[in-house]
Amino acid sequence: xxxxxxxxxxxxxxxxxxxxxxxxxxxxxxxxxxxxxxxxxxxxxxxxxxxxxxxxxxxxxxxxxxxxxxxxxxxxxxxxxxxxxxxxxxxxxxxxxxxxxxxxxxxxxxxxxxx
Amino acid sequence: xxxxxxxxxxxxxxxxxxxxxxxxxxxxxxxxxxxxxxxxxxxxxxxxxxxxxxxxxxxxxxxxxxxxxxxxxxxxxxxxxxxxxxxxxxxxxxxxxxxxxxxxxxxxxxxxx
Numbered sequence: 001x002x003x004x005x006x007x008x009x010x011x012x013x014x015x016x017x018x019x020x021x022x023x024x025x026x027x028x029x030x031x032x033x034x035x036x037x038x039x040x041x042x043x044x045x046x047x048x049x050x051x052x053x054x055x056x057x058x059x060x061x062x063x064x065x066x067x068x069x070x071x072x073x074x075x076x077x078x079x080x081x082x083x084x085x086x087x088x089x090x091x092x093x094x095x096x097x098x099x100x101x102x103x104x105x106x107x108x109x110x111x112x113x114x115x
Numbered sequence: 116x117x118x119x120x121x122x123x124x125x126x127x128x129x130x131x132x133x134x135x136x137x138x139x140x141x142x143x144x145x146x147x148x149x150x151x152x153x154x155x156x157x158x159x160x161x162x163x164x165x166x167x168x169x170x171x172x173x174x175x176x177x178x179x180x181x182x183x184x185x186x187x188x189x190x191x192x193x194x195x196x197x198x199x200x201x202x203x204x205x206x207x208x209x210x211x212x213x214x215x216x217x218x219x220x221x222x223x224x225x226x227x228x
Contacts, residue, residue, distance in 0.1 A: 004158075031213060042119065042203070042218040043159075050213045090158055094214065101147045101207050101214045106158035 002027045004107035006091050011112045013078065013085060021076045021110045023091035030096040032074035033104065036060060037088040046089075049074055050096060078112060086113050118142055121204055121219030130228050134191040138204035138219045141185065145206040145217070148180050150189045153201045153221065162202075163189065194226045 004025045013019045025032065031050050035043040045058030049068040063082025068074055074093075078085045088111050092104040121138045128134055136150075147166055151159035163178040165171045171178045177190040187206075191198055204219040 006158075033216075040123075040220060042220045045216070048213070056212050096213065101209065103147070103149050103161050103164045103207075104205075104216060105161060106151075108158045109156070111156070 004091055004093055004105060006089075006107035006110050008110060009108070011110055012115045013112060014115050016080045018077055018079050019112070021078070021089055021091075021112070023074045023076065023107060024072055025074075025091075025093045025107075026072060027093055027095075027105065028071075029093035029105070030071070031094045032068065033092040033094075034058075034064070034066065034074070034076045035090045035092065037090055037109075043090065046076065088112075119204065119206065119217050119219045122222050123220065124222040125225060126222060127225045127227060128194055130194060130196060130226055132194050132226070134189075134194050134198070134224060134226075136189040136191075136202050136204075136222050136224070138187050139185055140187075140206055140217075142206075142208065142217075143182075143185065144208040146209075147207045148178070148187050149205040149207075150176075150178055150187075151203040151205060152198075153203060155200075159203055194224075196226050196228050199225045 007022045033048040034046040047066040049055035065077045090109045091107045094104045095102040119140045150163040153159040168180050168182045175192045179188040201221040201223045203221045207214045207216045
């Protein structure tokens with residue numbers, strides 16, 4: 001079955017540590033996105049990528065980094081510079097068409113907590 | 116004013132009730148409208164996706180878009196306990212670098228047996 005796989009499901013970060021969240025999709029989608037979800041708030045965009053080796057900052061990129069070396073993969077690193085990393089992180093992907101926008105599809109998220 | 120506002124809930128209804136979930140938005144550039152269902156500790160699941168003003172029906176779900184009023188709704192008929200979840204509205208418009216998506220904060224729905 002096609003879909004988006006995020007791992008791990010739960011992750012704990014120590015003070016001063018960088019951690020990497022994995023996102024893999026087999027939907028042959030062009031665009032991939034990372035969101036952060038906090039209670040009572042809408043999804044906030046961290047980074048997005050339309051094509052391999054290119055990505056753009058979203059609204060809350062500070063303290064995060066990404067790479068897009070393969071179409072299928074878009075890992076997110078939460079660096080020690082992110083002082084409030086505790087949240088639910090969601091990866092999404094969508095097809096790009098010349099005409100008409102396409103909806104996003106989501107993985108099942110990674111819950112990150114501070115030790 | 117936030118770009119997308121959504122009734123915060125929580126909303127509790129008895130099984131079999133008709134549920135109405137609503138969002139308003141301020142940016143007239145939004146052209147595409149989506150509703151997602153999110154169960155606890157899971158990612159959002161796409162329920163409905165529509166472009167034009169009017170109604171779109173899929174089983175027990177109807178999405179309604181009124182672009183002139185900048186108002187979208189999701190109706191759930193014959194609601195079931197399995198419909199208990201958080202519902203997110205979302206909308207998109209073309210930006211300088213692909214699509215820009217904006218999400219509402221979600222409405223938590225409980226359907227009581």
